[in-house]
Amino acid sequence: MSENTDIKLVEAPDGISGAGFFATSFEKVIGLARKHSLWPLPFATSCCGIEYMATMGSNYDISRFGSERPSFSPRQADILMVMGTIAKKMGPVVKQVYEQMAEPRWVIAVGACASSGGIFDTYSVLQGIDRVVPVDVYVPGCPPRPEQILDGLMRVQELAENESLRRRNSPEYQALLASYNIK
Amino acid sequence: MTENLFYFLSSLTLLCALMVVISKNPVHSVLFLIITFFTISGHYILLNAQFLAAVNIIVYAGAIMVLFLFVIMFLNLGKGSDKGIKTSMLSKITGTVAGGLLFVVMIAALKDAEVAGYNPESYNSQIGMVENLGKVLFTEYLLPFELASVLFLVAMVGAVMLGKKETGEQHF
Amino acid sequence: MEPLSNRSKKVQKREMTFAEKAYLPAIAQGLGITLKHFFKKKATVQYPEQTRERSEIWRGLHVLKRDENGAERCTACGLCAVACPAEAITMTAGERKAGEENLYREEKYAVTYEVNMLRCIFCGLCEEACPKAAIFLQDDKVAPARFERDEFIYGKDRLVEPLKTTETK
Amino acid sequence: MESVDLLYKAIYIIAIFGITLLIATYSTYFERKIAAFIQDRVGPNRAGPLGLLQPLADAGKLFFKEDFIPSKSSKALFILGPGIAMLVATMSSAVVPFGDNLIIGGHEINLIAIDVNIGVLYVFGVVSLGVYGLMVGGWASNNKFSLLGAIRAASQNISYELAMGLSLIAILMLSGTLSLREIAEQQQGFNWNIWYQPLGFLIFLVCAFAETNRTPFDLPESEAELIGGYHTEYGSMKLGMYLFAEYINIFVASAVMATLYFGAYNFPFMLELEAWLVNATEDAVTANNIVTLIGVAVMFAKIFLFIFFFMWVRWTLPRFRYDQLMKLGWQILIPLAILNILLTGGGILLKDYLF
Amino acid sequence: MATENKKVELTDLEQFRLDNGLALTEEPQLTTLNLGPTHPATHGIFQNILQMDGEKIVDAVPTIGYIHRAFEKIAERRPFYQITPLTDRMNYCSSPINNMGYHMTVEKLLGITVPKRAQYIRVIMMELARISDHLICNSILGVDSGAFTGFLYVMQEREHIYDIYEEVCGARLTTNMGRIGGMERDLSPKALHLIDEFLKRFPKVWAEFEKMLTRNRIFIDRTTDVGAISAERALSYGFTGPNLRAAGVDYDVRVMNPYSSYEDFEFEIPVGSKGDTYDRFLVRNEEVWQSLKIIEQAYKNLPEGSYHADAPHYYLPPKQEVYRNMEALIYHFKIVMGEIDAPVGEVYHSVEGGNGELGFYLISDGGRTPYRLHFRRPCFIYYQAYTEMIKGGQLADAILTLSSLNVIAGELDA
Amino acid sequence: MELTNENVLGKIISKFGEENIWDAFNPDGIMTITTNRESIHELIKYLRDDEELQISFLTTMCGIHFPGQGDKEMCMMYQLHSLRHNYRIRIKVFMPASDPVMPTMxxxxxxxNWMEREAFDFYGFIFTGHPNLTRILxxxxxxxxxxxxxxxxxxxxxEDKINTYFGR
Known part of the structure; x- marks a missing residue:
């Protein structure tokens, strides 16, 4: 469901296809830029949101990663950080926010509730946001320590750094989105 | 060069002025009007009247048109802006007649007008500069200048009176 | 309304003085405080390189303990699964066969033991419920973030303490 | 004008443009660093050494982010908005004198891009246009939060322009010119306008904060109320341009304040230093150039101090409410500015009368 | 532009129009503004559909339930001791108060008396939780009014409180602290040391935070007369806690119905006069000082003794006993399986939560789980007054009112 | 007047009669009485407005479901508090599941308002006269x-849970 960077498809050698050496190193540069400028959209609904505040706080300081500018407008955000329980009433909202985000976009499910429903296996709680949006990184914990949230962020940085500029146009990605009925 | 610039500016001015009238969307109209003011300021600069150019921009483009835009933005809120305004046949006819008459009057007025020439020897290129302008305003045209300021005062008082809402309403 | 108890105390709320009305003193004071912090030592712990100290009883990642001989302590009694409010623990029990005494301490042992780390809320009730001191929440490890949901089902391969380090920490 | 002069001028203009952009770019970095330091944090430090590549990373990311235009918005205006904001912001640094004359190969070069004799009015006019960028963008987004932000921006800018203009008039009365270069020249040495116009400066400072939409006047984009205000719907580089424009505006405002009130490139004992240098090097040209270069450095130091002040205040104060903002502008600052004019006029008369 | 900000006196006609969903007058067009569920200032998720006349709020329709998690239903399916982690997640800003409140409720049902030492430890923990709750609320009020920095200053102190929690129970936020019948472990020397340090350092930080905002005119202007509610309306709306005290009623559960030895401590109840946002801010500020005072007293007079009640039927035996002693092993199994033979009955117990009277209404039918557990959640009760409080104010006021009410979505929706 | 369970109960019974107030007991220090839905509104109004009692703070109310108890299947609990006298009282109203209708408070x-909406949402109680009885959570x-x-x-x-493991 999410993109596994460990598995690399065999690519045509450089210079044969359109993307030559220049293009790939250019991609690397953009990957680096993206890596260091991931603006989060803190979709904080409950307890994990407080831990996110701690992550923003002086002791952990998410800004070291270039991610301290929280963009509450989905248009400007790069990562959707879903923190806290997502009830079934809220599910469509998450999806809508995801749809409003501009590519490239990543999703982190922070904490047990967002990832799987956690302790709340109840009629009203969505059992994991991967039922409505594709999730790239899961962070376990209830709530995770700020270190773990930063770990999750670094995981996304890995993804952002190694991602091809064309991945978002690839048929696999389109199929993934289609499976979530997004656009 | 200056001449070419003049023609360019003039055509732009006319075009934009026309667009002000033609545009369906009032916001576009206002924006074209702003460009018109800019081009007029350009003319002022060509005439070496920098002060006038700057004041024109500050007062008209910078303040008055902002207010226009402000009001129009409010108006556009509820309804779709591009629906167009339905005009009755009668008003179309009267509009045409009135416009035609104005056109005739203008032609008549301009027919005998003479382009004022200037004497290259006695022409003072600094005439549009601030100092000269100030001097002229405060000596030769002092009375009209002061009268104009009274007019402004009256207008201001009127605006305050109009802007003051009845008691009980929220002011902001 | 008259007071209900004799302990009430009105919060101090005085009129603004002229100086306060002029905004500037309070602004200057605020600026002074922030400037003081500007030159203060920074509180940040640079996480991946440095880690913040954690308490010894921090409830981190689970581990299945071995006893001093290296045999697994768990006897698959199922108390942890019952105590888990998130229902994250599943296990199947098996009988110990002859010759496996060095592997499992008791006659019954957990053939499979899975903790769903995404469900787990790290409340520590399993540790408390375990009568054999087999399951333990470590203070020096936390469950890491991962890309796939399946990777969070921790089986015995990842839960059981490696053989070499038998002493606790 | 000779072609060499023209060449130098062109180089200078390009340099100023470049410096403006560079400073704006790095303002984002410094904003983040200063915010972090004020808040006991360390701030971005992982992109490049000390995080110095952070602005480039942001720019790179913004450039390659999906360009998005809301379906119901007015497309042309949506693009025009950030364009205007950026254009207007970059225009205004043209009349700021960053230094005195440099003499290179016998050519005297004014370190000012265009020396118009209405410099103050030019800045004023250009700044007053900046609001169109926000208004057009906010309106075109077809989002109520954006619209509210745009409306707030418009009314705030109009209101504070008045007080700003009035506070400037006192300066103009003192200096008797509209040219920024002449105003700068008049503040020779330590004879800065701030000593004569403390109240005027205060008013101007507050208005500058309001005009650049910085805290405590950042209502148009106040995060807590309006999410992003006028730029809520903007992503990718269009957002970048808005942010950029804001920082350029700060830079220009700082430059103008330094010029008008803090003696621009002048520093104490400037003449003495030049005289000493002429004695020491026995070369008036070199001496002049050295002093000019020091002057440029002093000017930038002043600008940076102001930029720092902008950021310092940003991370300290709460913001006003809309009606309080208007009240401050109309009922306090404008009367104060008028009072300031009267006082200045009285002072000038008194001086003429006594001496 | 005149700039008065008065509450609007509506004429009858206007009221009629308002009641019937009509525009107030013919002229101003009302705009609908959707505040939430993911608005940055809602800190948690609830929605308000505002009817705006320019910047003025004419009407608001709140929608809640965006993180309804069915606590009460879960509680009917879990043994008593497994409900503690649930209570953590209600008011997650001050979980220990919830934990202890719940434990005291069950203890009341089971008839256990907790030794003094455990009660004092509980008091320390609860007051720490209150401090952490109030400091989040007040600093967030600063953030929403634009002053972000103070928030990060006090967040550092919150980290220190977390450190203490961590030393006491092993978690930072969702503490799961204490057990039915006492604490799960005694205060370690390190915990005592941390509390001592906290008592020394915190007053300076808090005084500094107060200095940044309390007498700043921008802040005073922003908060005075904003979101005011009279004592009568507040009582009718069921307000308790700081929000009621800001309106001038000195109702505090700690004083009226002391629990956990609160009668031993000297402290005052700060009250406001107008019930506006500034009052709420000041009351919370003052309560932090009072809490500090309580912690100081409890820490100084911490009695010796056991940290848990001597109730082998309900309190887990120590691990060492379980390995050796058959009886202890049986109790251990019974308690973990939830077969503690709770008596039939119903109890109501309330504690002064971070936000007000946090009540637990527990009905037991003698089974292994509660038959019904109803939480009296103060946030749920406050929030319905929100509409009334923001009507006639401005958008910016609404935001500040919301953050000063300290509505926590987890508690609101349960 | 010092409020005690006895004199409050006496006052209420003298006002409403034995047939409307029954089952008074004291499980946890808070007097619990049962009444019927015809008198509940009047009772709460009386408690609020009586000069002596001043039981004028509605602490909480909640629904309870007792399946299989005939016409006492649905229960609504009101808990009131007199801040003046620091006295709490709990009132219960039982009704059959087929007809969970009560007057609104x-x-x-x-x-x-919201408490009743919550009770409606959770249990399906119908409160007659409620201005907006819709689901809330x-x-x-x-x-x-x-x-x-x-x-x-x-x-x-x-899908990821196998119930047999948990014995529930």
Whole structure:
């Protein structure tokens, strides 16, 4: 469901296809830029949101990663950080926010509730946001320590750094989105 | 060069002025009007009247048109802006007649007008500069200048009176 | 309304003085405080390189303990699964066969033991419920973030303490 | 004008443009660093050494982010908005004198891009246009939060322009010119306008904060109320341009304040230093150039101090409410500015009368 | 532009129009503004559909339930001791108060008396939780009014409180602290040391935070007369806690119905006069000082003794006993399986939560789980007054009112 | 007057009669009485407005479901508090599941509004006269009242759980 960077498809050698050496190193540069400028959209609904505040706080300081500018407008955000329980009433909202985000976009499910429903296996709680949006990184914990949230962020940085500029146009990605009925 | 610039500016001015009238969307109209003011300021600069150019921009483009835009933005809120305004046949006819008459009057007025020439020897290129302008305003045209300021005062008082809402309403 | 108890105390709320009305003193004071912090030592712990100290009883990642001989302590009694409010623990029990005494301490042992780390809320009730001191929440490890949901089902391969380090920490 | 002069001028203009952009770019970095330091944090430090590549990373990311235009918005205006904001912001640094004359190969070069004799009015006019960028963008987004932000921006800018203009008039009365270069020249040495116009400066400072939409006047984009205000719907580089424009505006405002009130490139004992240098090097040209270069450095130091002040205040104060903002502008600052004019006029008369 | 900000006196006609969903007058067009569920200032998720006349709020329709998690239903399916982690997640800003409140409720049902030492430890923990709750609320009020920095200053102190929690129970936020019948472990020397340090350092930080905002005119202007509610309306709306005290009623559960030895401590109840946002801010500020005072007293007079009640039927035996002693092993199994033979009955117990009277209404039918557990959640009760409080104010006021009410979505929706 | 359980009960019974107030007991220091839905509104109004009692604070109210108890299947609990005298009282009203209709308290206490909506949402109580009796916490489309004992707690779509492991 999410993109596994460990598995690399065999690519045509450089210079044969359109993307030559220049293009790939250019991609690397953009990957680096993206890596260091991931603006989060803190979709904080409950307890994990407080831990996110701690992550923003002086002791952990998410800004070291270039991610301290929280963009509450989905248009400007790069990562959707879903923190806290997502009830079934809220599910469509998450999806809508995801749809409003501009590519490239990543999703982190922070904490047990967002990832799987956690302790709340109840009629009203969505059992994991991967039922409505594709999730790239899961962070376990209830709530995770700020270190773990930063770990999750670094995981996304890995993804952002190694991602091809064309991945978002690839048929696999389109199929993934289609499976979530997004656009 | 200056001449070419003049023609360019003039055509732009006319075009934009026309667009002000033609545009369906009032916001576009206002924006074209702003460009018109800019081009007029350009003319002022060509005439070496920098002060006038700057004041024109500050007062008209910078303040008055902002207010226009402000009001129009409010108006556009509820309804779709591009629906167009339905005009009755009668008003179309009267509009045409009135416009035609104005056109005739203008032609008549301009027919005998003479382009004022200037004497290259006695022409003072600094005439549009601030100092000269100030001097002229405060000596030769002092009375009209002061009268104009009274007019402004009256207008201001009127605006305050109009802007003051009845008691009980929220002011902001 | 008259007071209900004799302990009430009105919060101090005085009129603004002229100086306060002029905004500037309070602004200057605020600026002074922030400037003081500007030159203060920074509180940040640079996480991946440095880690913040954690308490010894921090409830981190689970581990299945071995006893001093290296045999697994768990006897698959199922108390942890019952105590888990998130229902994250599943296990199947098996009988110990002859010759496996060095592997499992008791006659019954957990053939499979899975903790769903995404469900787990790290409340520590399993540790408390375990009568054999087999399951333990470590203070020096936390469950890491991962890309796939399946990777969070921790089986015995990842839960059981490696053989070499038998002493606790 | 000779072609060499023209060449130098062109180089200078390009340099100023470049410096403006560079400073704006790095303002984002410094904003983040200063915010972090004020808040006991360390701030971005992982992109490049000390995080110095952070602005480039942001720019790179913004450039390659999906360009998005809301379906119901007015497309042309949506693009025009950030364009205007950026254009207007970059225009205004043209009349700021960053230094005195440099003499290179016998050519005297004014370190000012265009020396118009209405410099103050030019800045004023250009700044007053900046609001169109926000208004057009906010309106075109077809989002109520954006619209509210745009409306707030418009009314705030109009209101504070008045007080700003009035506070400037006192300066103009003192200096008797509209040219920024002449105003700068008049503040020779330590004879800065701030000593004569403390109240005027205060008013101007507050208005500058309001005009650049910085805290405590950042209502148009106040995060807590309006999410992003006028730029809520903007992503990718269009957002970048808005942010950029804001920082350029700060830079220009700082430059103008330094010029008008803090003696621009002048520093104490400037003449003495030049005289000493002429004695020491026995070369008036070199001496002049050295002093000019020091002057440029002093000017930038002043600008940076102001930029720092902008950021310092940003991370300290709460913001006003809309009606309080208007009240401050109309009922306090404008009367104060008028009072300031009267006082200045009285002072000038008194001086003429006594001496 | 005149700039008065008065509450609007509506004429009858206007009221009629308002009641019937009509525009107030013919002229101003009302705009609908959707505040939430993911608005940055809602800190948690609830929605308000505002009817705006320019910047003025004419009407608001709140929608809640965006993180309804069915606590009460879960509680009917879990043994008593497994409900503690649930209570953590209600008011997650001050979980220990919830934990202890719940434990005291069950203890009341089971008839256990907790030794003094455990009660004092509980008091320390609860007051720490209150401090952490109030400091989040007040600093967030600063953030929403634009002053972000103070928030990060006090967040550092919150980290220190977390450190203490961590030393006491092993978690930072969702503490799961204490057990039915006492604490799960005694205060370690390190915990005592941390509390001592906290008592020394915190007053300076808090005084500094107060200095940044309390007498700043921008802040005073922003908060005075904003979101005011009279004592009568507040009582009718069921307000308790700081929000009621800001309106001038000195109702505090700690004083009226002391629990956990609160009668031993000297402290005052700060009250406001107008019930506006500034009052709420000041009351919370003052309560932090009072809490500090309580912690100081409890820490100084911490009695010796056991940290848990001597109730082998309900309190887990120590691990060492379980390995050796058959009886202890049986109790251990019974308690973990939830077969503690709770008596039939119903109890109501309330504690002064971070936000007000946090009540637990527990009905037991003698089974292994509660038959019904109803939480009296103060946030749920406050929030319905929100509409009334923001009507006639401005958008910016609404935001500040919301953050000063300290509505926590987890508690609101349960 | 010092409020004690006895004199409060006496006052109430003398006002409303034995036939409307019954089952008074004291499980946890808070007197619990049972009344019927005809007198509940009057009773709460009386408690609020009586000069002596001043029981004028609605602490909480909640529904309870006792399946299989005939016409006492649904219960509504009101808990009131006199801040002046620091006296709490609990009132219960029972009714059959087929007809969970009660008068609303919104005209007496503003706070009753959402509490009643919650009770409606959870149990399906109908409060006659309530200004806006709609679901409050759950989605509008929900077809049942989830807190009734017969409905399951768990999310029915969850796949990663094997129930046999948990013995529930």
């Amino acid at each position: 919104t005209d007496l206490y503003a706070t009753a 759950n989605i509008e489309e929900m077809e049942y009242h989830p807190m009734l004992k017969q409905y399951p707690l768990e999310d029915q779509t969850r």
